[in-house]
Amino acid sequence: MRVDKYLWCVRYFKTRNIATKACRKGHVRIKDEIVKPSREVYPTDELEVRKNQINYKIEVLDLPKSRVGAKLVNIYCLDKTPKEAFEKLELLKDSQKYYREKGTGRPTKKDRRELDEWLDPIKKQEKDTENDR
CATH class of the missing domain: 3.10.290.10 (RNA-binding S4 domain)
Structure with a gap:
């Protein structure tokens, strides 16, 4: 066959x-x-x-x-x-969800800044030190 x-x-x-x-x-x-x-x-x-x-x-x-x-x-x-192959797929799906839930539209400027700070905490610390001056 x-x-x-x-x-x-x-x-x-x-x-x-x-x-x-x-x-x-x-x-x-x-x-x-x-x-x-x-x-x-x-x-x-x-x-x-x-x-x-x-x-x-x-x-x-x-x-x-x-x-x-x-x-x-x-x-x-x-x-x-x-089984690891199926677990890997679940992790991949979860990693795609953290960014933005489906159907919520484009991120606002505030959402974008929060995402950037969450993804790069060093920039957040630099901004905090600048604001304290």
């Missing part, structure tokens, strides 16, 4: 076209080799798929005849992705 079709069948990609594009961009590897979408997949192959900033590690257990339901995916593949 083709690697793009396999990834679509086991629901790692919503459409086969997206799976094909991921292969062409080099987001899919077998044994640390970038593969083309037409590369054949066999049981016991280990795939590495980069999706949503996570490197998923998948072991092929069996080949499905067609796209399978979500409950049956575990029969055809084994997910060996380390």
Whole structure:
């Protein structure tokens, strides 16, 4: 079975076209080799798929005849992705939130000054010493 079709069948990609594009961009590897979408997949192959900033590690257990339901995916593949990858993604999401909450618009001048002071406390100390003079 083709690697793009396999990834679509086991629901790692919503459409086969997206799976094909991921292969062409080099987001899919077998044994640390970038593969083309037409590369054949066999049981016991280990795939590495980069999706949503996570490197998923998948072991092929069996080949499905067609796209399978979500409950049956575990029969055809084994997910060996380390937990640290998901924790890293959560940290990345949290680090993006500290700057500005979504939907609050552009920062005002006051917000901008507070952010600058928070990010660079040395400047704040210099301003405080200037104001005391």
